[in-house]
Amino acid sequence: MTLQKRYKLIACxxxxxxxxxxxxxxxxxxxxxxxxxxxxxxxAEKMLSSLQDEIDRVDIEKxxxxxxxxxxxxxxxxxxxxxxxxxxPRAHDCITLLLGSKERYKEYHSKNSATFFKSxxxxxxxxxxxxxxxxxxxQLGMNKTYDEYVKEFGEENAAFLMETLCNWTANYNKYTxxxxxxxxxxxxxxxxxQQAKEKGWEYEELNGDIRLLMNLLNGEWNPEEFLVVPSxxxxxxxxxxxxxxxx
Numbered sequence: 001m002t003l004q005k006r007y008k009l010i011a012c013x014x015x016x017x018x019x020x021x022x023x024x025x026x027x028x029x030x031x032x033x034x035x036x037x038x039x040x041x042x043x044a045e046k047m048l049s050s051l052q053d054e055i056d057r058v059d060i061e062k063x064x065x066x067x068x069x070x071x072x073x074x075x076x077x078x079x080x081x082x083x084x085x086x087x088x089p090r091a092h093d094c095i096t097l098l099l100g101s102k103e104r105y106k107e108y109h110s111k112n113s114a115t116f117f118k119s120x121x122x123x124x125x126x127x128x129x130x131x132x133x134x135x136x137x138x139q140l141g142m143n144k145t146y147d148e149y150v151k152e153f154g155e156e157n158a159a160f161l162m163e164t165l166c167n168w169t170a171n172y173n174k175y176t177x178x179x180x181x182x183x184x185x186x187x188x189x190x191x192x193x194q195q196a197k198e199k200g201w202e203y204e205e206l207n208g209d210i211r212l213l214m215n216l217l218n219g220e221w222n223p224e225e226f227l228v229v230p231s232x233x234x235x236x237x238x239x240x241x242x243x244x245x246x247x
Contacts (some may be wrong), residue, residue: 011069100209180208
């Protein structure tokens with residue numbers, strides 16, 4: 001008979017519904033902490049600090065491992081360490097976690113590079129980075145109005161700054177809604193489809209897959225899909241198909 005394991009899951013709230021479902025279905029005992037999506041907008045250094053603080057609060061006598069419901073996330077997890085093992089999916093961002101594999105994401109992205117993804121979490125937890133005091137956009141002044149730029153830098157420079165700093169959507173022309181089939185949220189699809197219409201973007205729906213998330217919580221850590229970080233070792237960016245490795 002296989003005994004249950006007790007794990008601490010620290011995860012981004014973007015995957016709140018999917019991971020809550022997986023925790024309920026898992027054969028193991030999962031205690032969960034969800035952190036704000038806004039961490040992504042604070043830059044790698046501050047994101048790392050916040051995650052490390054949360055890891056340092058984990059009762060290492062109570063849990064066998066820490067499960068990280070994050071991907072590489074612009075190096076925001078690079079340097080994390082603990083006195084107990086940390087398990088991390090090999091993924092560049094949460095889209096891989098919602099699609100079920102890095103290979104599937106890579107294939108889709110190669111044909112749809114100008115796509116902005118949405119899901120239940122991205123609809124429910126979405127915030128404007130400019131509303132976060134410590135976000136990169138706020139620190140760079142990307143949340144300022146045209147008139148504020150004119151007052152500080154003059155009209156010519158204001159026009160340039162608005163075009164180059166503030167129009168972050170310029171590189172996108174499509175919304176893709178990932179439906180992981182955890183609950184029926186057809187109204188969210190309509191919201192995103194309307195947003196695409198207003199921007200003049202394409203709209204597509206894609207079936208998600210919670211397989212990776214379920215495997216993370218069930219302790220099924222295929223080394224091709226998960227990195228097991230031993231005690232006192234830290235995470236690094238591997239800059240290859242493995243995505244992350246050990247420092």
